[in-house]
Amino acid sequence: MTLRQSLTKRQKTKGGLAVVPMMQKCDSNDNPKCFIRRALTKREQNVMNRELELLDVAEKIMAHEGFSGLTMDKLVAACDYSKGTVYNHFANKEDLFCALSTKGMKFIISLVKRALKMQGSSREKCLAIVYAHQLHSQMHVTASFCVLMVKTPAVLERASTGRIAIQRELEMEITLLVDELIAQAIEAGDMTPNRRDDINAVCFALWSMSFGSSAILASAQDTEAVARLDMSNALLFNMNVLLDGLKWLPMSDELDYHATWQRIGKEVFAAEVAALS
Amino acid sequence: MTLRQSLTKRQKTKGGLAVVPMMQKCDSNDNPKCFIRRALTKREQNVMNRELELLDVAEKIMAHEGFSGLTMDKLVAACDYSKGTVYNHFANKEDLFCALSTKGMKFIISLVKRALKMQGSSREKCLAIVYAHQLHSQMHVTASFCVLMVKTPAVLERASTGRIAIQRELEMEITLLVDELIAQAIEAGDMTPNRRDDINAVCFALWSMSFGSSAILASAQDTEAVARLDMSNALLFNMNVLLDGLKWLPMSDELDYHATWQRIGKEVFAAEVAALS
DNA sequence: TCAAACTTTGACGAAGCGTCATTTTATGAT
DNA sequence: ATCATAAAATGACGCTTCGTCAAAGTTTGA
Known part of the structure; x- marks a missing residue:
């Protein structure tokens, strides 16, 4: 949980370094929406709620259509968000399973x-x-x-x-x-x-x-x-x-x-x- | 193992019944190359050998590229047979896993x-x-x-x-x-x-x-x-x-x-x- | 030798995955 | 209130994979 915590809050893309936005990531390159433990901003709160919402939808799809019936496209179709947003939460399908x-x-x-x-x-x-x-x-x-x-x-x-x-x-x-x-x-x-x-x-x-x-x-x-x-x-x-x-x-x-x-x-x-x- | 054994050896497609070719299937509609137990013809022998060959190739791919690295397309590319032939052996990817x-x-x-x-x-x-x-x-x-x-x-x-x-x-x-x-x-x-x-x-x-x-x-x-x-x-x-x-x-x-x-x-x-x- | 039965082929359409340039929204400084 | 800037959301797009099927090829046995 100490990863990257020492970096300044805002970093530019300059120099080829990965952008570390306000919503800091635990992981250097792939895991989205994995928060450092601290007071959450309103925005982050929303994001977390949405994640729970997405997981609920995913579970329903899986319960209804079986394990292999759960696809990212179906999840996107079944929720109110776009593909990009969903992929902002889950790096890929396996990440969704992990969640x-x-x-x-x-x-x-x-x-x-x-x-x-x-x-x-x-x-x-x-x-x-x-x-x-x-x-x-x-x-x-x-x-x-x-x-x-x-x-x-x-x-x-x-x-x-x-x-x-x-x-x-x-x-x-x-x-x-x-x-x-x-x-x-x-x-x-x-x-x-x-x-x-x-x-x-x-x-x-x-x-x-x-x-x-x-x-x-x-x-x-x-x-x-x-x-x-x-x-x-x-x-x-x-x-x-x-x-x-x-x-x-x-x-x-x-x-x-x-x-x-x-x-x-x-x-x-x-x-x-x-x-x- | 008694499935369909009583059917005549050759059946026409007429009447909407599934074709049951010389190479009889255990299963009415989906499983290819699953033999009834009896003396095998030369052709069937070839088919069985090829199945073992395909499984070997599949195992090698899996050992090398991991579980999710094994795809039907890769298997087809890695063996000497066409997609259709591979799918003649394995109804789908899960069937291959089962094999x-x-x-x-x-x-x-x-x-x-x-x-x-x-x-x-x-x-x-x-x-x-x-x-x-x-x-x-x-x-x-x-x-x-x-x-x-x-x-x-x-x-x-x-x-x-x-x-x-x-x-x-x-x-x-x-x-x-x-x-x-x-x-x-x-x-x-x-x-x-x-x-x-x-x-x-x-x-x-x-x-x-x-x-x-x-x-x-x-x-x-x-x-x-x-x-x-x-x-x-x-x-x-x-x-x-x-x-x-x-x-x-x-x-x-x-x-x-x-x-x-x-x-x-x-x-x-x-x-x-x-x-x- | 030939027709019927069976097998093989690979191009194709459909579906899924994941990306990214662009648009929209939120933030905070003036 | 306004605006510049950072962050988030969007969805069209390119690529991979899946599985099918009409057509071509091969085997069998009469």
Whole structure:
């Protein structure tokens, strides 16, 4: 976030240097509309609102016409702005996907924060986090695909570096939240990993399982191995096996985590669950 | 595979029915070059060889220019055939991706079959299967992305139904292989799930963890949560935790699975490991 | 040897992407 | 209030990519 902050506010094009307009850019050459953190002018406020508006329109198109149905031309046609303006926000199509992913991540983070405030053991909170992830993938099916898609070289190669950086920051934020939970669990004696390294490994294991399960459940519903499954319980089953393997107390034969799962839906994410039906 | 097999060999266009040429199609309207299983004519043999050739060229382009660098026009330019001929093989770009994925799946299956023949306990064989998956994602980075990508709506919406069906068959094949291993483990007393349902659940859990770990390791290498990791052990760690959670004997504190992991690399996949360096 | 069946070809139209010269709007100094 | 200047918005344009199809070429088997 320190990039180019030291430059004078107005610079001429002279000398071949890139113009750095009032609306400063985080990134030297490609990412438009990625603000330095400071008080926003009225103009910048407008720009930000418009960005949200554009993302909404894009999401609607995607929800309606599928992933490949979203094109820049369609987005331009569907909104009240011109092509140039849209491209002022998103450097290219992949950048747009990245922005949609960012929006999704922010949503997930807000859910995760609520999950962590839940009453219960550290293991129950962990389940609540996983529940949050699944909620997102159910509520915003297409957007959750963006989160997936953004990891793909096709996107990483083309999206603006600024947006990729934001994406990474958000990932870091989630990681830190999970790290904290793990630390709490260790402190409370619910789990006892040997070395400092193991916290990282545990965090990665949780992520892998949660991500793997949700991704497959969301995309491969008519695969035999998924179709034959009791899908409502699959995620909980997977997580319980993993958490048992980690010896994260209380073990699943000591406590009925189906009840916990229900409780999470009712107490923590009531509004979201309701919105789903 | 029973689709349209009962139709007479030659049918006229009359009556509005789709032409079903000598080179029969599995699919009524879109998938080209998807053969019914029977002795192949010389012509068909040529066509199949050419398909492999085209896939090779496509893979090379992708390896060189990245995922989005592969376009139909480039493929046409890089091979000795015309656009029409290429489109005779692949209904569209997504169909090509699907074909690349299929090729990858076939490779994985061949590795998995070797993994199952390994000397050792059922749990060790299970690790060998996971090892096979990881090998594929390391040896054919781009192709393994195709396997991922194909699950995405963007591809499913457009790929020919015939190829998607083949894809599903191959998935089924792997599922059956894993099912069999689980059944063996239960019979040998290495694991004791309660009900029939649990076999499905166990299979799904294995798949989720293996897929999730590999996908993240392959794509998100510069994410904080991955970068800080001991990546060479992450997959083994994840699998051991999961298998411990399943109480799949011998537990990881009874047996040094790092040794097993080494052994798999040396004994089962020596050639592939060597090819990687 | 020939007609029918099948394949190959590449020019073409449509659609998508991203750019940039030009026009419009906002800002702030006088 | 006026005007010069900076910034933003516009949309026509050029280029790439996609996928089609009528026509030309090739194979098959009678």
